[in-house]
Amino acid sequence: MARTRLYRDGVLKSEGFPVADVSDHLEDPANVVWVDVCEPDEADLAAIAEELQLHRLAVEDAIAEHQRPKLDRYDTHLFVTGYAVRLDGASGRLVTAEVDAFITAHALVTVRKSESFPIDDVVARWDASPDLLKYGTGFLLHGLLDVVVDSHFTAVQALDDGIEDLEDMLFDERPRSQEVQRRSFEMRKSLVLLRRVVLPMREVVNAMMRQDLHIVDPAMMPYYQDVYDHVLRATEWTESLRDLVTTILETNMTMQGNRLNSIMKKVTSWAAIIAVPTAVTGFYGQNVPYPGFGHVAGFWFSTIAIVVLSGVLYAVFKRRDWI
Numbered sequence: 001m002a003r004t005r006l007y008r009d010g011v012l013k014s015e016g017f018p019v020a021d022v023s024d025h026l027e028d029p030a031n032v033v034w035v036d037v038c039e040p041d042e043a044d045l046a047a048i049a050e051e052l053q054l055h056r057l058a059v060e061d062a063i064a065e066h067q068r069p070k071l072d073r074y075d076t077h078l079f080v081t082g083y084a085v086r087l088d089g090a091s092g093r094l095v096t097a098e099v100d101a102f103i104t105a106h107a108l109v110t111v112r113k114s115e116s117f118p119i120d121d122v123v124a125r126w127d128a129s130p131d132l133l134k135y136g137t138g139f140l141l142h143g144l145l146d147v148v149v150d151s152h153f154t155a156v157q158a159l160d161d162g163i164e165d166l167e168d169m170l171f172d173e174r175p176r177s178q179e180v181q182r183r184s185f186e187m188r189k190s191l192v193l194l195r196r197v198v199l200p201m202r203e204v205v206n207a208m209m210r211q212d213l214h215i216v217d218p219a220m221m222p223y224y225q226d227v228y229d230h231v232l233r234a235t236e237w238t239e240s241l242r243d244l245v246t247t248i249l250e251t252n253m254t255m256q257g258n259r260l261n262s263i264m265k266k267v268t269s270w271a272a273i274i275a276v277p278t279a280v281t282g283f284y285g286q287n288v289p290y291p292g293f294g295h296v297a298g299f300w301f302s303t304i305a306i307v308v309l310s311g312v313l314y315a316v317f318k319r320r321d322w323i
Contacts, residue, residue, distance in 0.1 A: 002036065002037050002044070003119075004033065006033055007031070007033075008030050008031050008032075010132075019035060022035060022051040023052070032133075032140070034107070034108050035110070036110045037110075037111055038115060038119075039112070040063075040111060045063060052076075052104060054109075055075075067081045067098070069201050070200060071207045078215065080101040080141075081098065081099075082145070083099070083148065083197045084147065085197055089158070091186075092183060092187065092190065093186065094189075097116040099111065099148070105214070106136065110122075110144065122144050122147045125143035126139070135217045135219060137215060138216045138220045141216075142223050142224060146223075146227055149227055149230045150230070152194070152198050152230075153233075156234055159187060159194070163244055166180060170251060177256050180252050181252055184245055185249075188245045194238055195238050198234050201231050205228045209221065269317040272317075273317075276313065280305050
């Protein structure tokens with residue numbers, strides 16, 4: 001079921017009309033039409049393509065999934081692919097929602113690959129700025145890109161908060177190395193996916209602002225510049241978080257090595273101390289006569305030797321912080 005809207009001279013005039021009426025509405029140059037479809041099949045897109053004379057390759061891209069964020073230019077329209085994202089707090093995984101858009105001089109068609117894309121947020125952006133509706137598809141496209149880029153920012157912020165929790169766990173009094181390592185790898189996978197989504201958007205928005213495309217009205221240019229600035233900030237933030245997660249992984253491995261070295265020093269120190277009574281009692285356990293053999297003095301001498309030598313080793317290891 002397609003969702004449709006008709007704007008005339010910057011005012012919402014109609015909505016919910018059939019897709020077959022789109023071409024009729026576009027005969028009036030004062031009209032701007034928005035069509036939204038979710039999980040369409042080939043027949044649905046074929047009907048829209050016939051109404052707007054969309055290029056066959058662009059329609060194929062709209063049907064295919066997992067396209068790279070991009071901007072394609074055709075003779076009669078533009079084709080844009082982007083992704084809204086959110087971080088699943090329970091699993092720590094990044095969830096993406098793909099959206100494609102066909103842009104003509106007087107029409108915007110959005111193709112959602114799943115219900116998870118927040119199209120209602122896009123409509124709310126449009127309704128919140130009725131004074132900008134007069135700029136037509138340039139304004140409608142800006143609202144779409146703004147929601148997409150804002151989702152990138154929200155996801156980066158959530159990942160940043162998660163990394164701060166990792167840092168607290170890293171220096172916790174009770175070592176949780178395995179959990180830190182597991183969550184670090186989850187964060188790293190999410191950041192790699194986020195980078196694939198965010199980084200190409202810089203090229204997309206930058207290309208949108210080109211004057212030769214004749215899509216963005218000069219009055220809308222500051223708004224697109226603001227979106228472009230947000231894209232740059234999200235990209236830089238993502239790169240810095242990737243480096244930070246790598247540092248956390250390396251620090252965790254280093255701390256594990258340090259803990260292992262500390263344990264080995266303690267084990268070695270106690271083994272050396274235990275070796276003293278073993279050596280003394282082993283010496284006095286010989287089946288041959290030795291100084292003090294058969295006398296009480298020999299027993300006391302061996303006992304004192306064990307205590308003194310063990311105490312000396314304990315004091316030495318304690319001073320070196322091995323125990």
